[in-house]
Amino acid sequence: MQGKMHGKQMAFWLLGCCLAAGSLGAQTNDDINSGLQFNFSTPGARSLAMGGAFLALADDATAAYTNPAGLTNLTVGGSEVSLELRQWRYSNVFTQRGHSFGGPSGVGVDTISGIQQGESKSEVSGLSFLSLGYVLPKGFTIALYRHELANFEAGIESEGALTGVGDRRGNGERRLFRIFPARSTLDLQVVNYGFSGAYELANRISIGAGVSYYQLDLASRTERFFRAEQDADHDGDVDADDDRLSRQPGGFFGPPDLLGDNLNNVQTQEGDDDAWGVNAGVLWKINAGWSVGAAYRHGPDFDIKARYVYGPRGENPGQPASPNLCTPLQTRNCVGGQGILHIPDVYGAGVAWTMSEGKTKITLDYDRVQYSQLVKDLINILAREVNDFERSDYKVDDANEIHLGFENILGIGSQLVATLRLGAWYDPAHTVEYTGPDEPLRTRFRPGEDEIHGAAGVGLVIRENLQVDAAVDISSRIKTASLSFVKFF
Amino acid sequence: MIRRIGALLLPLIALSSIPAAGAGEDDLTPLLKAQTVMISVSRESGGTEAGSGIVLCQDESQAYILTARHVLYGKPQGTAHEADASEITRIAVSFFTNLAPQVVENKEERVITKQRAGKDRDLLLLSIPLQSVLPATAVLSTAPAGSGREAQGGEPTVYAIGSDQGQGRVATSWAFAPGKLIRQDPEFLYHSAPITPGFSGGPLFDESGALIGINVSITNGIEIGAEPGVQYGQALPIGPVIETINKWLPGNCLRNVAPVREIAYETYRRAMRAVSIKDWPEAERLMGQSLQYLPQEGGSVHLQGMRYTTYLPRYHLGLAFYKQNRCGEALREWGRSETQRAIQDDKRYDKLRKFKKRCVATLRREIQKAVPTAGEVR
Numbered sequence: 001m002q003g004k005m006h007g008k009q010m011a012f013w014l015l016g017c018c019l020a021a022g023s024l025g026a027q028t029n030d031d032i033n034s035g036l037q038f039n040f041s042t043p044g045a046r047s048l049a050m051g052g053a054f055l056a057l058a059d060d061a062t063a064a065y066t067n068p069a070g071l072t073n074l075t076v077g078g079s080e081v082s083l084e085l086r087q088w089r090y091s092n093v094f095t096q097r098g099h100s101f102g103g104p105s106g107v108g109v110d111t112i113s114g115i116q117q118g119e120s121k122s123e124v125s126g127l128s129f130l131s132l133g134y135v136l137p138k139g140f141t142i143a144l145y146r147h148e149l150a151n152f153e154a155g156i157e158s159e160g161a162l163t164g165v166g167d168r169r170g171n172g173e174r175r176l177f178r179i180f181p182a183r184s185t186l187d188l189q190v191v192n193y194g195f196s197g198a199y200e201l202a203n204r205i206s207i208g209a210g211v212s213y214y215q216l217d218l219a220s221r222t223e224r225f226f227r228a229e230q231d232a233d234h235d236g237d238v239d240a241d242d243d244r245l246s247r248q249p250g251g252f253f254g255p256p257d258l259l260g261d262n263l264n265n266v267q268t269q270e271g272d273d274d275a276w277g278v279n280a281g282v283l284w285k286i287n288a289g290w291s292v293g294a295a296y297r298h299g300p301d302f303d304i305k306a307r308y309v310y311g312p313r314g315e316n317p318g319q320p321a322s323p324n325l326c327t328p329l330q331t332r333n334c335v336g337g338q339g340i341l342h343i344p345d346v347y348g349a350g351v352a353w354t355m356s357e358g359k360t361k362i363t364l365d366y367d368r369v370q371y372s373q374l375v376k377d378l379i380n381i382l383a384r385e386v387n388d389f390e391r392s393d394y395k396v397d398d399a400n401e402i403h404l405g406f407e408n409i410l411g412i413g414s415q416l417v418a419t420l421r422l423g424a425w426y427d428p429a430h431t432v433e434y435t436g437p438d439e440p441l442r443t444r445f446r447p448g449e450d451e452i453h454g455a456a457g458v459g460l461v462i463r464e465n466l467q468v469d470a471a472v473d474i475s476s477r478i479k480t481a482s483l484s485f486v487k488f489f
Numbered sequence: 490m491i492r493r494i495g496a497l498l499l500p501l502i503a504l505s506s507i508p509a510a511g512a513g514e515d516d517l518t519p520l521l522k523a524q525t526v527m528i529s530v531s532r533e534s535g536g537t538e539a540g541s542g543i544v545l546c547q548d549e550s551q552a553y554i555l556t557a558r559h560v561l562y563g564k565p566q567g568t569a570h571e572a573d574a575s576e577i578t579r580i581a582v583s584f585f586t587n588l589a590p591q592v593v594e595n596k597e598e599r600v601i602t603k604q605r606a607g608k609d610r611d612l613l614l615l616s617i618p619l620q621s622v623l624p625a626t627a628v629l630s631t632a633p634a635g636s637g638r639e640a641q642g643g644e645p646t647v648y649a650i651g652s653d654q655g656q657g658r659v660a661t662s663w664a665f666a667p668g669k670l671i672r673q674d675p676e677f678l679y680h681s682a683p684i685t686p687g688f689s690g691g692p693l694f695d696e697s698g699a700l701i702g703i704n705v706s707i708t709n710g711i712e713i714g715a716e717p718g719v720q721y722g723q724a725l726p727i728g729p730v731i732e733t734i735n736k737w738l739p740g741n742c743l744r745n746v747a748p749v750r751e752i753a754y755e756t757y758r759r760a761m762r763a764v765s766i767k768d769w770p771e772a773e774r775l776m777g778q779s780l781q782y783l784p785q786e787g788g789s790v791h792l793q794g795m796r797y798t799t800y801l802p803r804y805h806l807g808l809a810f811y812k813q814n815r816c817g818e819a820l821r822e823w824g825r826s827e828t829q830r831a832i833q834d835d836k837r838y839d840k841l842r843k844f845k846k847r848c849v850a851t852l853r854r855e856i857q858k859a860v861p862t863a864g865e866v867r
Contacts, residue, residue, distance in 0.1 A: 057794075059794035073794060074765075074793075075762050075765050076761055076765065076792045077761075077792045077794065077796035077798075137766055357754070357791050358791035412789045413789075417789075419795065461795050461797060463835065464796075488796060
């Protein structure tokens with residue numbers, strides 16, 4: 001479990017590294033950097049519709065993950081089983097083409113000033129949450145659950161941007177680089193199996209804690225295609241004929257040529273690991289109207305393996321950029337190796353205001369997601385960084401998320417209770433950013449953008465014992481739809 | 490707020506042990522009486538008359554009491570018998586079982602603020618100094634009087650509470666008068682609860698304990714198309730009354746009323762928690778309390794989260810007895826028709842039938858054991 005890359009950052013890193021790794025020109029591809037998404041939103045369609053603001057409410061079995069202290073709410077209503085299906089639609093933004101740190105040369109495809117982003121879509125769905133909340137005598141409450149912490153797929157093809165000023169022969173104000181055109185795929189899934197328990201102390205204060213067994217399944221592959229020869233026609237001279245050939249597909253100034261014989265290097269990352277995590281929470285129902293809650297979740301650390309191998313067009317076909325493998329302790333003179341994927345810890349607090357005999361609720365949560373853990377044990381997977389890697393050049397800020405939720409019972413009948421929910425939350429940018437001096441890396445690892453999520457949903461309770469909820473959460477990058485069922489006993 | 494809720498609940502629990510009079514012994518009577526005050530008025534002429542009032546709400550220093558204007562000033566303005574306010578020598582406001590100290594005003598010390606509700610309405614709002622926290626104030630009916638039962642056919646039950654003047658027109662105790670709502674029009678509610686002059690200004694409640702009117706007079710049945718010669722109570726409907734006096738009430742008055750139903754539901758929630766964790770003695774205690782606050786079963790109670798359940802304290806009280814092997818008491822509670830009607834459409838009805846069957850079998854076995862056989866007699 002040593003040398004892990006932090007979740008998103010690590011995936012970014014690994015993918016970025018894999019994509020970026022290249023000889024000579026050291027063109028890396030950071031297109032996938034912004035692709036990885038961890039699902040830190042709270043489970044349950046009801047919670048989703050309320051913008052994830054659920055810490056101080058936590059009044060169903062999803063509390064087992066969100067705030068285990070809330071499980072004591074079940075002592076009033078009884079045991080329950082819940083199931084949730086989710087569908088995620090991701091919009092993966094990456095550096096597609098263009099020219100940064102200098103103007104375009106006007107040669108071949110190098111005619112675009114500035115960076116143009118590409119966008120690919122992916123869609124994943126599955127059983128995201130399953131739980132059993134059970135009330136024991138004496139007021140103890142326990143829950144068993146399965147939760148998909150992350151479920152993500154991405155596939156991108158980037159054309160490869162250019163950076164710097166000069167010509168392809170290395171002459172000029174700053175060295176001109178072409179980021180290798182690349183094709184990347186990523187499949188990431190993190191599932192946890194958890195057990196939580198809670199007990200209500202005096203004065204309406206409940207405490208809860210849980211332990212989770214996490215399983216990681218990570219697979220990514222990035223193929224970079226590029227012909228980097230200065231003497232493209234192999235006639236012994238670097239002349240005008242070579243410049244002409246460099247504008248052909250696969251050349252320095254040419255459009256991408258993603259054919260196998262043009263493969264320059266391949267990066268892969270694999271993770272098939274398990275780990276343990278814990279969570280804990282407290283809930284104080286101040287009175288019938290107000291409650292406050294707080295929770296902490298410790299993210300697991302997973303071992304992953306990253307590899308870099310030159311392709312037929314690479315410097316040493318079939319060999320890595322360095323014979324040494326990196327570890328969290330060895331970051332220089334190495335490439336690939338064993339890293340650690342740190343799933344960020346999350347802690348937060350919230351307040352809930354309940355009115356009209358439970359018919360109306362307004363909730364507000366603050367969550368701090370420690371995304372900075374993603375780069376804590378970053379390892380190098382870029383060929384260009386074999387000797388220059390500085391972990392401190394990569395950073396991602398912790399995120400201060402604000403969640404706001406609203407729920408209103410529209411009508412109560414003996415057979416049906418209908419509910420409307422609305423929510424919104426602020427999702428600060430949390431992509432890995434390169435802050436060092438290397439221009440191509442700054443082009444690849446660019447700062448992300450803050451996002452606002454809007455959420456809405458409806459719920460029905462049928463004959464007092466079956467709850468059906470539907471919700472959507474929409475932002476510019478992720479659209480989540482959820483359908484959940486809760487059976488009361 | 491917490492202090493206030495606590496202060497409300499504790500006396501309520503104490504109230505539950507107060508014996509109630511007459512038919513309302515197992516119902517809301519103590520709680521309704523706790524909301525009702527007796528008003529005694531002495532005049533220079535030497536006479537003392539009694540009326541009643543209902544506590545609408547209270548804040549940190551004042552209680553707001555609604556009564557009929559004629560309780561203080563005699564017949565409505567414009568009639569020959571209206572009393573002169575200057576003739577009043579003493580006003581005393583008394584609370585049920587001394588829940589709060591009696592408030593007295595005399596000519597030397599004016600402590601009661603009086604607000605008349607227009608010239609032609611027999612209404613008077615009193616604000617009196619009060620430091621004690623009362624266990625209950627009025628909960629207003631959210632539906633037109635009698636609307637629930639009329640839909641089911643039959644006349645709705647109503648309860649009147651007022652001063653029992655006893656002999657010599659001196660108020661001595663709180664009287665409980667059940668009756669039926671006979672007729673209503675936009676101006677008055679007419680009912681058969683046997684009220685006397687001491688009920689003037691006092692409350693008229695519906696079956697759930699919600700305030701639906703203020704008793705102001707008695708009328709002959711022939712005047713309202715009812716049975717001639719029979720006296721009927723006449724009350725002002727609470728809706729128009731509140732519209733009239735709301736401007737004199739503090740902003741949070743009607744929001745802060747301690748609703749009987751809410752207290753009953755809160756108790757029921759705690760009782761359901763006891764059921765859930767199988768604490769049957771506690772469930773028995775709390776279900777019994779819920780029944781005292783609100784005996785009528787039915788209606789949705791919010792438990793927590795998205796969980797609502799039907800208000801069934803008698804069913805669960807029977808369940809608590811059953812789980813403690815007290816089949817006789819369980820069968821008695823389950824035997825109430827309301828329980829069976831309330832759950833006849835869901836799976837609890839099947840459970841109930843199963844439990845009852847077991848209980849009956851258990852009781853038969855116990856009886857067989859208790860009855861000596863012929864041989865034993867010999």
